[in-house]
Amino acid sequence: MKFIQRIVLLLAFMLAACQTTNVTVYESPTPSATSTSPKVSTPTFTLSPEPTLTPSVTPTSTVTPTETPRPDVAPTLPYTDVHFILHGDRNKPYVALTFDLCQKPELPSWFDKRIVDVLNEYDAPATFFMGGDWMRTHVDETLLLASNPNFELGNHSWSHPDLPGLSAEVISSEIVNTQNLLYKLTGRQSTLFRLPAGKYDDLTLGLIAWHGLYTIQWDVETGDPDPTIDAERMNWAVRERVQNGSIIVMHANGRGWHTAEALPQMIEYLREQGYTLVTVSQLLGLEPIPDN
Numbered sequence: 001m002k003f004i005q006r007i008v009l010l011l012a013f014m015l016a017a018c019q020t021t022n023v024t025v026y027e028s029p030t031p032s033a034t035s036t037s038p039k040v041s042t043p044t045f046t047l048s049p050e051p052t053l054t055p056s057v058t059p060t061s062t063v064t065p066t067e068t069p070r071p072d073v074a075p076t077l078p079y080t081d082v083h084f085i086l087h088g089d090r091n092k093p094y095v096a097l098t099f100d101l102c103q104k105p106e107l108p109s110w111f112d113k114r115i116v117d118v119l120n121e122y123d124a125p126a127t128f129f130m131g132g133d134w135m136r137t138h139v140d141e142t143l144l145l146a147s148n149p150n151f152e153l154g155n156h157s158w159s160h161p162d163l164p165g166l167s168a169e170v171i172s173s174e175i176v177n178t179q180n181l182l183y184k185l186t187g188r189q190s191t192l193f194r195l196p197a198g199k200y201d202d203l204t205l206g207l208i209a210w211h212g213l214y215t216i217q218w219d220v221e222t223g224d225p226d227p228t229i230d231a232e233r234m235n236w237a238v239r240e241r242v243q244n245g246s247i248i249v250m251h252a253n254g255r256g257w258h259t260a261e262a263l264p265q266m267i268e269y270l271r272e273q274g275y276t277l278v279t280v281s282q283l284l285g286l287e288p289i290p291d292n
């Protein structure tokens with residue numbers, strides 16, 4: 001009975017989300033070529049009761065648990081309107097550095113700890129979008145990030161698929177299983193979701209909102225997954241594009257090839273220009289900005 005009520009609620013919500021005009025969409029100056037229109041239409045889908053996507057390997061960790069084990073399932077967040085965010089307030093001098101931790105199960109990635117070292121050296125806040133499969137294979141690194149109060153942790157799907165075209169059940173599993181592992185490992189719950197490769201469709205945006213998360217894109221791309229883009233070119237991209245409210249996208253999974261090298265100059269430049277670095281939730285006014 002509970003499940004049927006949830007389906008009815010979900011369908012009602014999707015209908016409302018698709019018909020309402022209060023979808024938060026900041027216009028991007030340079031829309032991604034891979035993106036489709038955020039304009040929503042009424043989707044038709046059904047959810048089956050049990051998500052079937054589960055980690056194929058049990059997480060392993062060298063960290064000795066000192067707390068009471070948390071439940072495997074994170075508390076459910078209340079659903080929200082669709083929020084499709086490309087940047088924050090253009091009238092306030094805040095900028096968010098964001099780092100994606102992407103990993104497909106068939107394509108393992110790593111962790112560039114030098115990025116954390118630089119952020120710590122400069123006492124710089126940042127937001128890390130965690131892949132579920134990445135957390136599964138990087139438990140110690142997940143705990144390291146979670147232990148830093150300067151860092152916000154977001155959800156970057158479980159297995160980094162292209163979400164458009166997948167079923168509601170699979171998309172929900174990608175979101176929920178990642179929420180659950182983040183909660184299980186760290187006790188934290190993310191309210192932010194970053195789309196794999198920034199790709200979306202109506203159903204994906206509706207489901208992210210249904211699960212209580214904001215969709216966080218970006219307006220400054222550094223190009224760091226391209227090994228030929230060196231630190232100087234990354235910083236040039238930031239200097240050219242950054243403005244009030246900017247969200248800068250980079251990678252900390254070892255495939256941001258020159259990211260750690262570029263960061264000191266980037267942070268120094270942004271602060272010299274009068275920007276304050278904040279987490280994404282602080283940028284959006286969802287959390288207060290601490291006094292410094």
Ligand SMILES: [Zn+2]
Nearest residue numbers: 100102196197
């Ligand atoms: Zn990614």
